[in-house]
Amino acid sequence: MIESRDPITSELLGQVPEMDAGQVASAIARSREASRSWSQLSIDKRCQQMRLAADTMLDSADEIVDLICRETGKTRVDAWTSELLVTAELIDYYLKHAGRVLAPRRVTSGTLKTKRASKHYAPLGVVGVISPWNYPFSLTMTPVVTALFAGNTVVLKPSEVTPMVGLAAARIFEATAYPDIVQVVTGGSSTGRCLVAGGVDKIVFTGSVSTGRLVAIAAAETLTPVLLELGGKDPMIVCEDADLDRAANAAVWGAFTNAGQTCISVERVYAVASVYEDFVKRVAAKAARVRPGKQVGSMTFPPQLDVVKRQIDDAVRKGAKVLLGGERPAGLSEMFFEPTVLVDVDHTMSIMTEETFGPVLCIMKVADDAEALAAANDSPYGLSASVFTRSSERRDRLVRGLAAGSVCVNDCLVNYAIPSLPFGGVKKSGIGRAHGPEGLYELSMVKAVAEDVTGLSSDPLWFPPRRVFEALTRRFIQARYRTKPGARLAGLLSGHQSRNAADRGLTTLPGTRATAARASDDAASRGS
Numbered sequence: 001m002i003e004s005r006d007p008i009t010s011e012l013l014g015q016v017p018e019m020d021a022g023q024v025a026s027a028i029a030r031s032r033e034a035s036r037s038w039s040q041l042s043i044d045k046r047c048q049q050m051r052l053a054a055d056t057m058l059d060s061a062d063e064i065v066d067l068i069c070r071e072t073g074k075t076r077v078d079a080w081t082s083e084l085l086v087t088a089e090l091i092d093y094y095l096k097h098a099g100r101v102l103a104p105r106r107v108t109s110g111t112l113k114t115k116r117a118s119k120h121y122a123p124l125g126v127v128g129v130i131s132p133w134n135y136p137f138s139l140t141m142t143p144v145v146t147a148l149f150a151g152n153t154v155v156l157k158p159s160e161v162t163p164m165v166g167l168a169a170a171r172i173f174e175a176t177a178y179p180d181i182v183q184v185v186t187g188g189s190s191t192g193r194c195l196v197a198g199g200v201d202k203i204v205f206t207g208s209v210s211t212g213r214l215v216a217i218a219a220a221e222t223l224t225p226v227l228l229e230l231g232g233k234d235p236m237i238v239c240e241d242a243d244l245d246r247a248a249n250a251a252v253w254g255a256f257t258n259a260g261q262t263c264i265s266v267e268r269v270y271a272v273a274s275v276y277e278d279f280v281k282r283v284a285a286k287a288a289r290v291r292p293g294k295q296v297g298s299m300t301f302p303p304q305l306d307v308v309k310r311q312i313d314d315a316v317r318k319g320a321k322v323l324l325g326g327e328r329p330a331g332l333s334e335m336f337f338e339p340t341v342l343v344d345v346d347h348t349m350s351i352m353t354e355e356t357f358g359p360v361l362c363i364m365k366v367a368d369d370a371e372a373l374a375a376a377n378d379s380p381y382g383l384s385a386s387v388f389t390r391s392s393e394r395r396d397r398l399v400r401g402l403a404a405g406s407v408c409v410n411d412c413l414v415n416y417a418i419p420s421l422p423f424g425g426v427k428k429s430g431i432g433r434a435h436g437p438e439g440l441y442e443l444s445m446v447k448a449v450a451e452d453v454t455g456l457s458s459d460p461l462w463f464p465p466r467r468v469f470e471a472l473t474r475r476f477i478q479a480r481y482r483t484k485p486g487a488r489l490a491g492l493l494s495g496h497q498s499r500n501a502a503d504r505g506l507t508t509l510p511g512t513r514a515t516a517a518r519a520s521d522d523a524a525s526r527g528s
């Protein structure tokens with residue numbers, strides 16, 4: 001059994017079994033059975049059921065928030081906004097737009113005017129969802145509801161650190177007329193491995209880069225597709241023309257909200273030299289007012305505290321200065337950590353290159369925008385980034401240059417709360433996208449349909465081959481695809497092809513008469 005405990009009080013919240021391969025296989029079988037009816041529902045009928053689920057979630061929102069706070073140690077404001085609000089927004093967005101996004105779509109059939117071409121979106125089947133502990137509700141509900149809207153059923157494995165929230169999330173769907181559409185398997189990495197190997201139709205994994213890599217390797221064995229939402233080391237660039245007050249407020253909130261345990265936390269700030277001192281002064285003043293236990297909750301997972309401490313020690317050993325914090329605060333549970341600001345940092349320090357996932361903000365001085373951009377991109381991660389500037393020209397240049405899945409301008413983290421925006425990373429931060437139409441397409445199978453509209457008993461290009469089509473096709477290709485209008489006309493009249501191409505031998509294919517003739521000429525000239 002796995003125990004779930006309140007990280008602040010250590011109170012036992014519940015116990016769940018560590019499920020084995022047999023139990024996971026049974027859950028997948030139940031899910032597949034449920035998918036037989038769920039996948040056949042029209043999108044309107046599915047939306048009706050999802051409305052029931054949404055109302056059930058809202059009926060029990062207070063209890064869900066209580067449970068989230070007790071199992072993670074986060075503040076109630078964090079739980080209401082980043083867990084409940086973003087989930088409600090996403091469901092609302094899909095209720096309004098999933099029908100349009102997933103409707104069959106006519107597409108051009110090019111020059112094949114006698115064919116009707118369309119794209120149809122079908123469910124994949126059973127989607128395995130593996131979720132983390134840092135936002136145990138929203139990061140569980142996001143893939144679960146997206147999969148359901150797309151017509152799939154789900155087998156969910158919540159984090160072993162926050163299983164009670166995972167179970168509460170799954171219970172919401174019991175209010176629908178299809179109570180088996182979300183199955184839960186509880187346990188840690190071995191249960192997760194069973195789910196990945198269990199024959200589901202796609203795995204949506206949210207977690208660390210190291211586990212994501214293991215999931216991708218295991219999924220490759222069965223060619224199970226994966227969507228990976230992994231870690232980040234998100235940079236913020238503060239330009240010389242930035243509103244420094246707004247930038248400092250954003251950096252402090254972006255680094256310390258949810259005690260920094262956010263995949264898109266602001267972890268590195270690059271401030272250009274001309275505003276660096278002023279910016280650091282403002283950040284220090286604002287960060288000093290952020291109180292652990294009041295505005296900032298506790299850390300959730302004990303080993304994460306060691307990572308934070310180790311990275312700070314490494315940075316200090318290499319010359320970094322702790323401007324604020326750096327310790328556990330007195331008088332609070334040992335799972336709290338003071339909001340910490342570090343300066344004089346550089347990329348030799350692990351705190352500037354590895355994910356910290358704690359309430360730590362590092363500020364580095366850079367000469368100019370170009371140096372800031374190079375430093376921001378000097379990372380194996382590429383989840384999100386933010387830019388503070390008043391200039392639209394600078395904004396465009398930096399947005400273009402940043403290697404990240406999302407960029408916030410004069411803001412941070414807010415991209416996740418806009419459900420129409422795709423969310424996901426580049427480089428080691430992941431593969432694929434959640435949210436928006438892209439999220440639904442990730443969990444759908446697109447079926448290409450080509451339909452004849454002539455009603456003829458045969459097609460002109462079918463057997464037997466007609467020689468006239470060779471000449472016609474030759475003229476057609478030259479007339480239709482040449483890029484210069486004059487050449488198109490010449491092509492239509494003569495089936496003309498450029499002499500240069502013929503001279504260069506580009507038109508003689510192996511096995512054609514011309515090739516054979518040239519081969520025999522060559523043989524003759526060698527006298528053999």
Ligand code: NAD
Binds near residue numbers: 157160187189192210
């Ligand atoms: P983790 O990788 O330790 O665990 C994530 C999940 O994977 C858990 O449910 C765990 O039980 C399961 N798991 C562990 N080993 C497994 C295996 N071999 N096969 C299958 N499943 C396995 O991550 P975590 O500590 O729970 O979460 C924190 C990490 O998640 C951070 O790195 C954070 O950046 C990342 N994260 C990313 C996003 C995003 O959307 N990009 C969002 C939140 C968190």
